[in-house]
Each structure stands twice: as C-alpha cells, then as structure tokens.
Amino acid sequence: MARSRLRLTKVARAEERAAWLFLAPSLVLFAIFTAIPVISAFFISFTQWNLFNEVTWVGIGNYLALAKDEIFAKVLGNTAYFVLISVPVQIALALACALVLNRGIKGQTFFRVIYFLPVVTSTIAAALVWAWLFNSNFGLINAALSLVGVTDLPKWMGSTRWAMPAIIIVSIWQNLGYAMVLFLAGLQNIGKDVHDAAALDGATGWDRFWHITLPLLSPTTFFVLVISIIGSFQVFELVLVMTKAGPANATNTLVYYIYQNGFQFYQMGYASAAAMVLFLIVLAFTLVQYKLQRRWVHYG
C-alpha cells in the first residue's frame, strides 16, 4: 500500500515536471511579450518620455491632460460614432445573410465564399481600393450617384460629414463575412427537428424566427456582439489609408490617436495613457455584456 502511493506521487511529480517543460516556451514568450508589457504600459502611462530624454514621472498628469484634451474628446466621440453605427448594421446584415444562406438555395457555397473574401483580404489593400472608389472627382461611387441623378455629390473623405460614413461602409463590407460565418455555424447547431415541431404546431415563419431561431441563436449573437465591439474599438488601418484622421480630425479614432502620439510625436507616456483608456473601455464593455447576457442569452 505505502509503496504504491509512493510510486503514484513519483508519477504525479514526473507528470508535473513534464507539464512545466511543455509550458516553458510559451511561458517565456508570454512573459516577455505580453505579461511584462501589459504591466509596463501601466507604468509608462504615468511618465513623460520621448525615447531619447530621461524618463520623468508625472503621476496621473497624462490622464489629467487627456481629460482636458479637446482632440481626445473628439477622438472618443468619433470612435463611439463608428462603433455605434458599424456594429449593429454589420450584425443585422450578417444575420440576414446567414439566414438566407442556410435555406439550401442554389449556389450557396459560392455566395458564402464571395461574402467571406473581404475578411481574409488585407485591410490596407481593401482601404486602398475603397479610397479610389470613394474618390470624389474620379471615383466609381460618385459616377454611379450622378448617373442616378444625384447632383450634390458628397465629397466623402474630403468632407467632415461624409468621411466617417465612408469608413463605416468599408468596415461593414470587410467584417460582414466573419459575423455571417459565425451565425451560419450557430444556425447549424439548431436542430431541424425543433423547426419541424414548431411548423406542425402551426407557427409561421416569422413566429419561428422570433420565438425559436433568435433565442436559440442568442449565444452566437452574444459572441458576435462581444467580438465586433472589441474589434471596432480598434479601427485603425482604414483611417490611416483613407483619411489620415482628417479632415480636421473628423475621423481620428482611439487607436489612430495612440499611433499618432506614440509613433509620430514620440510621446510614449501620453500614448500609453490613451492605450490604457482603450483597455478600460473594452474591458468595461465586455464585463457589462457578460452581466447583461443573463437577460437575453439562452444556453440550451
């Protein structure tokens, strides 16, 4: 008895040692490139540093400056505008596409691939072609608009009013397919028998959608919502290529502002403070959604 227990602990200890050996590469990389940087970013946000001079500790000075920074207020507003429009539209369109592409319509595999192509395309390349499409003098979009009789053609990226909508359109175009694929996978998890039973009970298509499909799909919707919100708060490449935050900061967003301060003005402390604000916003949104999910997400 005593001998076998001794043997067991020996095996368990060998297993433990093996586990840490298998974890070693990931632990080292995780510590160097994720864990320590997250902590450092927190500390850097309390300093003033341009990479060349001495590091100065400024306490919450950067955060106070952010609170008073008029451009930063505008940046937050722009980012909120972008998230509030692009996320709901994208989710609604993606759900509609998924529902239609789940009916067994002919050519549905082809459609799924086409709708998904923008997801795997580099955002820089996508933004370039869209910048060309939105070009207010020679672009295809304004050509099409004037063809259908629009005389007051929008200046798109050159106008404070239309620049953000242009970026939102491209973002929806690019991310729609991702949400659609997640919805399709979610729909396939709902058994056909549930629908058949409801149809036998006399439920119409709309009834089934509202009372069966939507509730059963809610875990997927929840996941799509969380992922889309986190992703939209980080919009950057579209801004960089299409507008460079202009005109007059009309399209300056959180990540673009972090990039500007950190890598164009070399204000590492200030940029880190802005990054911390981004982190807190994303965290708050995610936590609130986890709290709220009990009210509308049904796990089968």
Next chain:
Amino acid sequence: MGKTATDWVLFVVLLVGALLMSGPFVWMIATSFKPAADVFQFPPTLFTADPQVENYLRIFTTIPFGRAMANSLVVSVLVTLLQLITCSMAAYAFACLRFRGREVLFLIYLAALMVPSQVTLIPNFILIKTLGWIDTYQGLILPYAFSSFGTFLLRQYLKSIPAELLEAARIDGASHAQIYLTIVLPLAKPALGALAIFTFVAQWNNFLWPLITTTKPDMQVAIVALATLQGQYNTDWPLLMTGSVIAIVPVLLVFVFGNRAFIAGLTTGAFGGR
C-alpha cells in the same frame, strides 16, 4: 408566395449582394491594368482599351516589392511554424497533464485575449528598440511566436482525445515527449491545420507592428510596402492597385485551398468554449 418563388427573389438579392461584395476586387484588378492617364476619366470605365501588363513589372522596379513579398512569406511561415510548436506544447500540458496551478495559468492566458494589442505595442516597441532589433527578422517574428488564441483552440481540440488512450501509452512505458509526438500531434492534425491557416493569414495581413519596427525598405513586409507606396505615389492608382492585387493573392490562395479548416478555426472560439 411559395417556397420556390421566395427562393428566386432571395437568389436575386444574393446575386446583387455578391456583386457589391466582389465589386471592389473586380475594380482593383481592372484598374491594375489601366494606363496612368486612364484613371482620370469621368465617368470611369471598367475596362481599358489599352491594357498595361507592364504595371506588374513596374511595381517591382519602382520599389523593392519582390523583397517585401519574400519578407512577408518568411515572417508569416516562421510565425506559423513557431506558433504550431509553442501552442501545441502548451495545449498538451493544459489538456492532457495534471499539475498544480493549471486552471489559474490557463485563465491568465485567456485573460490576455481581452487585452487590445495596442496596449502592449509601446512597451514591446521599446524592448525591440533597446535590443537593437529594429529592421530584423527576429523583431518581426518573436513577439508573435506564441498566442493565447492558438493555445485555447488546440486545448479545446485535445480535450476530446480519450484519456484511456494516453493512459494506455503511458502504461506501455511511453514518455510524455513520445506521447505528444506520436499520438497527440497526429490526432490533432485538423486543429493544427486550422491554426496554421488562421495564423498565416493573420500574420500576412499584420500591419501596425511591422510598420513601426521596420525603417529600411528592404525589411518591409508587403502590406507595409503597399502603405508606403501610397505615401509616395498617391495618384498612381494603377500602380497601387497592382500592388494590392499581388499582396492579396497569397492569402486568397491559402484561403481557397484551406477554406474549411480556416472557418473551423474561426468558429472554434464561439463554440469550443463551453
């Protein structure tokens, strides 16, 4: 309206949608063949009367775009290989081995998924700069050699391997390294394939990190070279579109051949978690 009639209407709607989704690609390809002067016609035409195949040569002579494509390939392939190794090793420990602190460590790895990459950007940049790794392959590759996402994806998959199978191998005297190499990795091929395609595509399209850690044109990856090209030739739309076409072809190829595996990888996050 009967089911077939509804389906016909929806088919037409889908077709219009497909036109909107694929239109920018068609426009990109069409523009890439245009002579520089052609693009300033209004209204624009889709096809040019004078297709310029030499645009596809011009891009390689205007900037070191061939080198940039090679850099992208080297970085993306190496990052993918490294992640397959480090993530599968960690996933094996989390899914198949017992050790103290397993749940806590796994939670820490998962929590990292919530941290926006821009938070670690500045400290990592300072680190790479201090090490003198600006304009080096190690600077481009090593920060991406491990990912929490990959570990999570593989662990969910490895959990489905029956414990009896591994136990039997252990009783037969196989070491953990042997079990990992000869049983676990071969069984995990579908998940490894999904992770490989996902990582390759994400890395090829990665932009901000290579943008700030490279200064020499020779060390730029294709996507960064493309963005730089925009700064230098911002009205040469045929050239910009040529670069875009070339830069997205490798990813489209990988996607077309690995479509199923890629989507399996994307959806695991949504459905493997419970």
